[in-house]
Amino acid sequence: MEKFKLTNFFTIKGISAASGLLYTQMVLFVISDSSSFLYQYDMDKKLLLKFPLVKEARENIEKEHKLDLECITQHGNQLIMLGSGSTQKRNTMFTLDLGSDVLQIQDLTALYQKLKTVGSFTDDQLNIEGAIYAYQTMLLFQRGNSKNGKNGIFIIPNNQEDGIRFLPITLPTLDDVETTFTDAILVGDKIYFLACAENTESTYEDGEVLGTILGVMHAPTFEIIDIHLLSEHQKFEGITLYNETKNELEFLLCEDNDTETLETTIYKLNFLK
Incomplete structure (x- = not known):
């Protein structure tokens, strides 16, 4: 019996290049790596709202100017969104209070420089793609897709x-290319992560997509305990918990198809515990 089932769940018109998502109380929050809006999709009413994160927010921003928002996570009533850090313009953190709609903006340049020092990264190697906040600790998932x-x-x-601290993680390969982190979430004592194989040596330029895996990691030790191939041709970049029962987890996933079309497909992943 298959341990997982991946299905096309629904399509949201008005979002391109989805890079992260977070589900809470029938609302799906979505970020895009080419946009400076936070998207709020009411799944019951099928209604999309856009929350500008900066003045004169735009969609389909040119690559050299984009914020490259790749991470979205929640801490209490706060939504936290992070840029990847892969260029100087991608070092911003946005924090939105879901109760008051108060938005705070913080420059993470100093922190990201510290991360490069700790991990022995050059300026073009840092590429943060996932974030988890738990137990008074932030975990940032570095995508090692640069040379x-x-x-x-x-x-x-x-x-x-x-x-x-920086903890190096060796991930499986697809077609002799190592997969690299694209997102991660914490459920109980396990981290569920996405990792994609992309034929590129750059954090900046996209390459041929060779597939995406779902991995399961024991959170206290960061030991990888399970791996599943989700697709041989799709690049899944966001994962959030949708529902949990005694025997099954339901996740929602988003895909970055590297086009400017304002349309995003949301997938449902049923995963047996």
Whole structure:
């Protein structure tokens, strides 16, 4: 019996290049790596709202100017969105209070420089693609798709004086190309992560997509305990928990199809525990 089932769930018109998503209370929040809006999709009413993150927010922003929002996570009533750090213009964190709609913006240049130092990365190697906040610690998932890049997890305690650590992670290969992190979430004591194989040596330029895997990691030790091939040709970039029962987890996934078409397909992944 297959342990998972992946199906086309629904399509949202008005969003392109989806890079992350977060589900809460029948609302699906979506970010795009080429847009400076936060999208809010009411799944019951099938209604899409756009929340500008900056003045004169735009969609389909040119690659050299985009914020490259790749991470969205939640801490209490706060939505946290992060740029990838792969260029100087991609070092911004946005925090939105879901109760008051108050938006805060923070420049992460100093933190990202510290991450490069800790991980021994050059300026063009840092590429943050997933974030988890739990137990007074932020986990940032580094996508090692640049030349000589390394997959891994930055472990950042609330009190940074306790020390930031970088834990290298070796991921499986597809067609002799190592998969690289594209997102991750925490459910119980397990981390569920997406990783894509893309035939490129750059954090900036896209390459031929060779497939995406779903991995399961034991959160306390970061040991990989399960791997499943989701697709041989799609690049899944976002994962969020939709529903949980005794025997099954239901995730929602989004795909970056590297086009400017304002349309995003949301997939449902049923996964047996």
